Amino acid sequence: MTNLKVAIVGCGNISRRHAEGYASTGRTTLVGVADIVEAKAQALAEKFGSTPYGDVAELLAAQDPDLVSVATPPGSHAEIAIAVLAAGKSVLLEKPPVLSLAEMDAVAAAERSSEGTVYVVFQHRHGSGAVRAAELLGRGALGIPQVAVCETLWFRPRGYFDPEWRGTWVGEGGGPTLGHGIHQIDLLLHLLGPWRTISATAVRLDRPVEFEDVSMASVIFESGAVATVINSLLSPRELSRIRIDTTGGTLEVDHVYGYSDADWSFSPAPGQDDAAKLGLDPGGRRTGDSAAEAIGADPWTASAGKDVPSNHEAQLNRLVDDLLSGDTHDTTLTNTRPTMEFVTALYASAITGRPIHRADLTAGHPFYQALHGGVPQTKISEAFTI
Ligand SMILES: NC(=O)c1ccc[n+]([C@@H]2O[C@H](COP(=O)([O-])OP(=O)(O)OC[C@H]3O[C@@H](n4cnc5c(N)ncnc54)[C@H](O)[C@@H]3O)[C@@H](O)[C@H]2O)c1
Incomplete structure (x- = not known):
């Protein structure tokens, strides 16, 4: 493989850092960019010499990327990642990778049955x-x-x-x-x-x-x-x-x-x-x-x-290097799970008033499905008011 074929879904603020980061490697081709707002996809495609698409499905139907950056709002990350994995492609998810451990495990399950791998942007x-x-x-x-x-x-x-x-x-x-x-x-x-x-x-x-x-x-x-x-x-x-x-x-x-x-x-x-x-x-x-x-x-x-300053360019250069040379890239879904577990536990502890042990965060835990734990908003507001 000489050049890595990359694509970007979500053409808002941070998408430019992805496009610039990939370009800085000199070893990628930006085969497509997608956004549900046509003008945004078009603007990014024009600036970085690529082809605009209306969404991830349209992009995957027309192109054959090795790696797809997902730079949409966090609530859409899991669904888009699963679509990319279903096409057998790898994914680079912006932070926060997902909104809950349940979503993280759904993406991990899709990863297990795909040829693609999920990576997460934690540039620091x-x-x-x-x-x-x-x-x-x-x-x-x-x-x-x-x-x-x-x-x-x-x-x-x-x-x-x-x-x-x-x-x-x-x-x-x-x-x-x-x-x-x-x-x-x-x-x-x-x-x-x-x-x-x-x-x-x-x-x-x-x-x-x-x-x-x-x-x-x-x-x-x-x-x-x-x-x-x-x-x-x-x-x-x-x-x-x-x-x-x-x-x-x-x-x-x-x-x-x-x-x-x-x-x-x-x-x-x-x-x-x-x-x-x-x-x-x-x-x-x-x-x-x-x-x-x-x-x-x-x-x-x-x-x-x-x-090497801690920016997107730093991580994208390492990621492209790792993928082109067949090495493992450290910032995988598995390696970033402790971070989502930490965030989940922080909310669970703050809302319930009890310490949370990492070992307790199994699929049956009340905060596994969502960071608010399904607790009524009035109770959360009470817990968060001094
Ligand atoms: N790593 C960092 O330092 C860093 C910094 C800023 C933002 N981010 C992350 O990047 C992601 C995007 O943030 P942003 O500031 O660029 O947001 P943004 O709102 O500027 O851009 C998001 C874009 O996604 C598009 N979009 C929404 N749903 C879509 C879908 N289903 N398919 C295709 N396109 C869709 C929107 O039209 C918009 O253009 C977030 O997860 C955010 O947390 C990371």
């Missing part, structure tokens, strides 16, 4: 900072994670909720936990591994929404690490931050909508900088980081390479 896993952090944390070179903080403090004015579908469970599926904080949550889980228990609070302080405008969670991980997570749409100076305190130091990324290497730092714990120089983790185990030993730098500094 793919910048060079996160790639380094995951690799170094994974082999203990930065110490053992103990305490973490994950913050998505963003600002959306009241006018943001003017479109009828915004601010509703039916239209958006959930609030900033699902729609905005999910980026940092996904990165936190990618770095810290499986979570075990969540106790959460969600409140509606100001915005005209059915769900929360702020949520907060305390999380216990399988490893024994603990974290706090906050998601807000009421925070004028916007910030996206993850801080992980390990036995060896503090790893931190501080940005808003995308980071580059300069937004990451690692501050060795007092007395630990020499151990880091030797490529030993603070427990004294050899990490095998010979590059760090050779140049006398700590493993974080020694691992610096080409700066």
